[in-house]
Amino acid sequence: MIDRLQELGKEAIQEIRDADSVKALESVRVKYLGKKGPITEVLRGMGQLSEEERPKVGQKANEVREEIQSKLEEKTAELEEKALEEKLKAESVDVTLPGKEVKRGARHPLTAVVEEIEDIFVGLGFQVTEGPEVETDLYNFEKLNLPPEHPARDMQDSFYVTTDMLLRTQTSPVQARTMEKYEGQGPVKIVCPGKVYRRDDDDATHSHQFMQIEGLYVDHNVRMSDLKGVLEAFVQKYFGADRSIRLRPSFFPFTEPSVEVDVSCGICGGHGCRLCKHTGWIEVLGSGMVHPRVLEMSGFDPDTYSGFAFGMGVERFAMLKYGIDDIRHFYTNDIRFLNQFKRV
Amino acid sequence: MLVSYQWLKDYVDIDDIGVEETAERLTRGGVEVDMLHPRSEGIQNVVVGYVEACDPHPEADKLRVCRVNTGGETASIVCGAPNIKAGQKVITAKPGAVLPGGMKIEKTTLRGQESEGMICSLQEIGIEQKLVMKQFMDGIYVFPENAETGGDAIEELALRDTVLELDLTPNRPDCLSMLGVAYEMAALLDRDVIHPETGHQENSESASDYISVQVDVPEDNPYYGAKVVKNIVISASPQWIQNRLTAAGIRPINNVVDITNYVLMEYGQPLHAFDLDKLGSSEIVVRRAQDGESMTTLDEEERTLSSEHMVITNGKEPAALAGVMGGAFSEVQEDTTTVLLEAAYFKPARVRKTSRETGIRSESSIRFEKGIDSGRVEEAAERAAALLEKYAGGEVLQGTVEVDNRPAENKKIQTSTAQLNRLLGMEMSAEEVLSIFRRLRLPAVENNSGIMVEVPTRRPDLDIEVDLAEEAARLYGYEYIPTTLPKGVTTPGFLTADQRKRRRMRRYLERAGLHEALTYTLTSPSHSGRLQLQELPGKVEVTMPMSEERSTMRTSLLPQLLDTVQYNRNRQITDAAVFEMGSIFIGEEGNTLTTQPQEKNVLAAAVTGWWDAHLWQGEKKKTDFFVVKGVLEGLFEEIGIFDHIEFIRSDHNELHPGRSADIYLDGKYAGFLGQMHPSVEKEWEIKETYVFQLDVDLLLTFEADPLFYETVPRYPAVTRDIALVVEEQVTAGEVRRVIAEAGGSLLHQVTLFDVYQGEKLEPGQKSLAFSLVYLDPERTLTDEEVAETHNHVLSELQEKVKASLRK
C-alpha cells in the first residue's frame, strides 16, 4: 500500500508539473486529493491492515498528501505569476501617445506685465490705485500743470466726449486725485495702471488705446537721487540685477527736472545691437521730480514736500520682454497669439 | 527741426567734435537728436558740366545729344530733360559715377548714340522732390553761371554734410533755430557763440516816410517792427542760401523769400516780406479780424476769419494772418521792387488759435506758437536787411518803424547752491553752479540768499527755481547724481481686497481654460447698445471720432468678444474660449453728459467650438450651456458666493430663449449666461457661441462668508438614490429645492445624477435621478430615522412638484 501511495504521489507530481493552467491544476487537486480520489480510496482499504502497519500507511498517506499540496501551491503561484505577467503585457500602452490635455487658458501679456510691475512696487512699499478712464480736463491736464493754452497739449491730441471731458491721455490724473485724498499729508507712494487713449492712427508702433503704469512718491525731502535709487531698484528687479540705468534730460509738464530713463541693453550688454539701435541703451521710463505747481494744486505744500513721478508704457515693456514687433497684436486677440502666453 | 552740421559750424566751433559726437552731446544734454541724415552718402564722380552744344537726337524726338565740358575734357551725353539748353551748367555724372542707392553710371548707347555719362536732376542725386525749386522740378538742375566748370558738383551743392534731425520737447523752442542750437552746444562744450553779420548801409530816406505802424492788440503783439528795402531785384538766391534752405527742409523760391526763410532758420524769428507797392497804403494796422471777414492767403485759399484771429492789415483789409501766413495780394513776386519787412513778436496763444482754426501750420506759426525769443527780433530784422542788400540788390531805408510794448526787464529767479543740492541729492560747489550758469549765458550774481539768476528772453521756459535745478543737473551730468533710497518712513505696500479678488477671478478663468483677451474701449455705434447687462440711460460718444468704428464707448464687452470669435473663425480657428474684464461706460439720457459717466467693471466671456477634443481616444465634448455654467459655478465658488447665486431662465432677447439664464446674487441681478440667439450668431457670422457677462462691481460688494472648518464626518452616511418622474416644465432647481427643504438638517448632500426624457416615459414627462446622502455628524443614524425623513421627502415631492417615483 505504501508503494501504491508512493506511486500515486509520483503520478500526481508529474501531472502537476504538466498542468499549464490554474484550471488544470484544480482538476489535478480534485483528482488526487478529492473525497473520491485514489489516496482516499487507499486509506479506505486500511481496515485490512495490521495494527502496526496502519500508522505507517497513514503517515505515508499524509506525507504524500502534503507533498502534493505543497507542489500544487508552488505551481499555482508560478502559474499566477505567469498569468499576471501576461496580463500586464497585454495592458501595456504606447507611452509616446499624447496625454489627456488639461484645459488651460493664458494670461494676456499686458496683464502679465502690469501685475509683475505692480508686485515689484508693492514690494517696495507702494499701493495700487485706479481711476476713471473718462476724465475731466481739470484732472487730465490742468492739475498736471497743463493749462488750456499749454503747448504740451499738442503732444497728446485727445478724444473729447464733451468740451471739458475726455478719454484720459495718461494715468497721471489718478495721481492728482489720490494726492487730494491725502489732504496734504505724506507719504504718498502709489502706482496707477490703466488704459489711456490718444488720437493716433493704429499701426505697428502706434495704438489709439494703450496701457500705462505711472507711479508717484511724495514725502518730505524726496530728492532726485531717490528717484534714481528707486527706479534702479525697480529696473533691476524687472529686467535683471545686471542691468543699469541712465537718465537723460527730457520734458514733461508735470515734472521738473524731467528725465527719460534708459536701461542698459540686455541683448548686447551695452555694446550696441539692433534692439538698442546700436546705442547700448533702451528707453523704458519717463520720470522727474513732481512740479511744485502740481504739488500745490493737489494740496501739498511744495516748500515742505517734494516727490518724484514716473510712467511707463505697458505695451513697450511687453514688446521688449517677449520680442513682439507689432502693437496691434495685443488688441487683435488672435488665439494663436494669446495661446503663447500660458506660462507668463 | 533739421540742423545742418556744416551750417551750425558758422555759430559755434565744433570742427573738432564731429557729427556723431555733436549728436550724442545734444541728446545727452536734453536736445534729442532723433536721426542723422548724411546728405550725399556714396555719391562719387559727379561734376559741374558746361553744356557747349545741345543737338537733337537723330532717332528720338524727346532726346538731345549734348557736348558737355566736364573740366578739361568733353563728353557726348544723351539727355531727355525738357529744360536742357546749350550754355547751362549742369550736374554731370561721369562714367564710373555712383548715385544714391548705389546706381552706377557707365558709358552706354541710347538709340544709336553713345552717351558718356548722365546729366542729373536734383532728385537723382538724392534731394526730395518737395525741396526742388519749381522751375527745376520736372527737369535737370541748372547752376548759377558762376559755378566752376569741372568742379565737384556735390561740393557746389554743399551736400558733403549731415543733417541732425532734432526731436524737440515743447519746452525748448529756442532750439528751433540754428543760433539756439549753437547756444546749447556752446553751453555743453563751454565755447563761444558767433553771431551772424548784421551790418548794412542805409540810404538817405527813412522808413517812417513810407509806412506807419499801429498795434491795436498789444497784449497779443507786444512788438511790431517794419523796415523798408527799396530797389530790390528778384532773382534766384545764391547757391549757398539755396543749399542751406534745402538742408533745413525748405524749398528755395526767390532771393527775398529765401532770405526771410534763411533768417527764420538762423534766428528762429519769423519774418514776412510784403510788396509795399501792392500793399495799397502806407500804414500797417495790427488788429483782431472781424467776424466773417475774409482774405485770400498766399496759397490762394479764401479764408473766413473770426474775431478770435489776429490779422495784419493795410488799414482797410487783412494783408496777412498774423504770424501764420501772408496774404495773396501783397505777395512778393517777380516784379517786386520795394519790400516792407515785418519782424514782430506775436504771443503764442493768439497765433495758436488762428493757426488751429484756419488749419494752417507754417514754419512761422510753429515758432510763434511755441514762443520765440522776443529780445532778438530787431537783430533778426537787421540780419535780413543786410542779406537783402547783399543778395537782392536792396537799399535799406533808415530806421525801423516800431511799436514796442515788451517788458523792460528780464525775469529773475532766486536760488542757492544748497537748495539745488537739496533738490537733486548732490553736492555741487557754488563755483560749479556759477560756472554752469555762465556756460548757459544766464547772468547770475551771488547775493545774501544765494544766487540771483537773470533769464534772457532766449529761454522762456525758465520760470522757477526747479527749472534752474534742471539746467544745473543736465549741464553737470545726470550720471553724477548719486543713487539713494528715500529717507522717509517706510510704508507697507499691498493690493486692496477688491484688487486681489479681481486678480483671483481672472486667474481662475485662465485655469478653467479661457484665454484673456483685451479689446478696444471705443467701438462703433452699431456695437454699442448690444448685449448689455441691462438697459442703460445713454451712451458716451466721442465728439470728434477718428472713425465711426471708434466713436462710442462700449456698453458691453460682448460685441467685441464676438468680433474676436469671428476674427479667429475667419482664420480657421473654430475653437475659442476668451474672457475679458474691463469697464463699460454708462451715459446719460440723450447721450449728453453733465458729469463724468459711470464706469462699471464687468467680466464677460465667449466660448465656441469644441470644449474638449481629446482626439485619439475619441473623447469629444462640444461647448454647451452646462460647460459654461460649470465654469461660472466654479468662479462663484472661487470667490465664496456660490451659495448665494441663483440661475433663472432669462428673457434677454439677444440670447437663445431656451438656453439662457439670468444670474442673481442674493436676489440682485448680477448678469447672464447662455447661447447667443441664432439670429445674432448669424449676424456676426459665427457658429454656436455661449457667453456670459457679469457685473463685477456687484460681485465685489458681496462679503463672502468667512471660511470655517466643518467636522469631517466620523459616523457613516446613508445614501438613497431616487428616480423621479415629473412634468417636463418642472425644473431641476425646483425639485432640488423641495428635496433640500424636506430633508432638513439630516440631509447632507443632494446630487443630480441623471436626466431622462424619451420613449420610456409618457410624452411631456421627464425623469430626474438624485442621490441623497443622510448624515448626522454626531451619531450613527438609525434606519427608522432615515426612512422617516426620506418618506417625508418623497411625499413633499409628490405634493409640491407632483413627482412620482419612476417604476
Ligand SMILES: [Zn+2]
Ligand atoms: Zn543692444
